Amino acid sequence: MYYCGIDIAMKSSYIYITDNQGHKKTSGQIPTTADVFRQRLKPYVQAGLSVAIEAGNQTAWIHDLLVDIGAKVTVVNPAKVKLIAESRRKTDKVDAKVLCELLRLDGLPHPVHVPDKKTRSLRGLLVARRQLVSARTKLCNVVRGMLRQEGIQLPARYLTSFVGWQKLMGRLYAHEHIGLVLDAYYQSFVSLSRSIQALDKQLAKRERQDARTARLKTMPKVGRIASLTLLAAVDEVDRFGTSRKLVSYSGLCPTVRSSGERTEYGSISREGRSELRAVWVQIAHLVVRDTSRSTARLRQWYSKVASHRGKRTAIVALARKLLTIAYRILKDRTVYCSSLVGKAA
Numbered sequence: 001m002y003y004c005g006i007d008i009a010m011k012s013s014y015i016y017i018t019d020n021q022g023h024k025k026t027s028g029q030i031p032t033t034a035d036v037f038r039q040r041l042k043p044y045v046q047a048g049l050s051v052a053i054e055a056g057n058q059t060a061w062i063h064d065l066l067v068d069i070g071a072k073v074t075v076v077n078p079a080k081v082k083l084i085a086e087s088r089r090k091t092d093k094v095d096a097k098v099l100c101e102l103l104r105l106d107g108l109p110h111p112v113h114v115p116d117k118k119t120r121s122l123r124g125l126l127v128a129r130r131q132l133v134s135a136r137t138k139l140c141n142v143v144r145g146m147l148r149q150e151g152i153q154l155p156a157r158y159l160t161s162f163v164g165w166q167k168l169m170g171r172l173y174a175h176e177h178i179g180l181v182l183d184a185y186y187q188s189f190v191s192l193s194r195s196i197q198a199l200d201k202q203l204a205k206r207e208r209q210d211a212r213t214a215r216l217k218t219m220p221k222v223g224r225i226a227s228l229t230l231l232a233a234v235d236e237v238d239r240f241g242t243s244r245k246l247v248s249y250s251g252l253c254p255t256v257r258s259s260g261e262r263t264e265y266g267s268i269s270r271e272g273r274s275e276l277r278a279v280w281v282q283i284a285h286l287v288v289r290d291t292s293r294s295t296a297r298l299r300q301w302y303s304k305v306a307s308h309r310g311k312r313t314a315i316v317a318l319a320r321k322l323l324t325i326a327y328r329i330l331k332d333r334t335v336y337c338s339s340l341v342g343k344a345a
Contacts (some may be wrong), residue, residue, distance in 0.1 A: 001020045002019055002020075002044040002050070003019075003020070003051075003100050003104040004017045004044070004048075004049060004051045005100030005102075006051060006053045006062075007093075007100065008030060008056060008059075009010075010032065010058075010059055011032060012187065014029050014030075014096040015026075015028065015030060015040060016093065017044060019227075026040075028280070031240055031321055032058065034061075034065050034102070037066070042070075046070075048072075050103060051073050051103075051138040052100065052108060053073065054075070054077075054099070055077055055078065055100070056078075056082070060120060063114050074103060074108060074111045075111055076112060079101070080110075081247065086101075087183045110162065113235065114237040119232060125206070129225075132199070133196060135192055136193065139185055140159040140160070140189070143159060143181070143185055145169075149179070160207055162190070162193075167185040169183060169186060180338070192280060203224060203228060206228060207228060210228075210231065212227070212231055212330060213227040213231065215329050215333070215334065215335050216230065218329075219325065219326065219336040220295045220336070221283050222326075223284060225279070226279050226280070226282075226283055229275055230279070230280075230298040230326060232251070232318065233273045233275070243327040243328065247320050247323055248271075249273065250280065250323060251270050252281075266304040280319045281316065283322055284309065284316075284318040284319040285315060287302070288315065298321070301318070305317050312338070320339070325341070
């Protein structure tokens with residue numbers, strides 16, 4: 001059995017390979033290309049090759065390549081490999097060697113989950129959509145601020161539609177540049193909106209292909225984007241033993257400081273997938289503002305927490321509650337039932 005640690009960089013990477021006794025077989029810097037990885041590592045695969053790499057922006061294709069040639073791959077969070085993160089003598093060679101030795105001695109932290117290509121594709125579509133929506137929002141905010149300086153106050157969602165923009169462009173302004181800016185920004189707004197619509201069509205197709213989204217959408221205020229964001233982040237719900245682990249993965253769990261008989265709970269950890277946290281906090285806000293019967297029990301639960309802990313803490317607690325319910329829906333292959341609101345995680 002052979003063990004390999006790889007320190008990956010954009011142009012070149014460092015490999016360090018030992019046998020099961022820790023004797024070095026080979027090491028050195030190589031170009032970060034698929035052909036070179038195959039050439040250098042394939043001779044060791046037949047006897048058994050286990051590889052450790054750190055999570056990064058090139059992890060996915062390198063992981064798939066190594067698995068394809070027959071290696072067993074472990075992906076680790078670089079922040080949790082303390083021997084590397086805290087080392088004063090940090091070089092590519094040292095990092096690769098430490099990864100290799102920790103792998104051989106079974107001393108690496110819990111591996112990072114690498115989703116399959118279908119889930120990675122879904123993540124890519126959602127990331128692209130979030131970036132486009134963010135760019136469109138910033139563009140609208142610039143226009144709103146510019147018009148405010150001219151004494152024009154726009155209603156809340158005025159710039160979210162083509163009609164609103166066209167009404168603005170049809171007006172006369174005291175300063176000539178305002179019309180020119182509106183015309184230029186409108187073209188960008190149209191382009192961004194068309195791109196978002198194209199991605200929404202692809203996401204709608206993904207939604208129809210996954211029966212889990214229909215179950216998640218039985219929850220109040222949970223739609224296509226929220227359900228797909230959860231599924232893209234979770235991949236397979238069975239990898240989370242409890243709902244608390246999923247909540248922790250989202251970064252919504254509170255930090256804890258315990259010493260002796262004293263335990264203090266702080267703000268949320270904000271570790272994990274930020275998009276998952278943002279979406280479910282937004283759903284919590286929508287639930288609180290709702291007045292329909294479907295959200296009554298959730299709002300009652302929120303009000304009870306808010307009366308003791310305050311509204312901000314209660315919103316986060318409600319987001320955790322909603323995520324816990326979503327976990328049970330996925331785990332038990334069931335649909336939303338308001339009686340789940342009163343149950344413990």
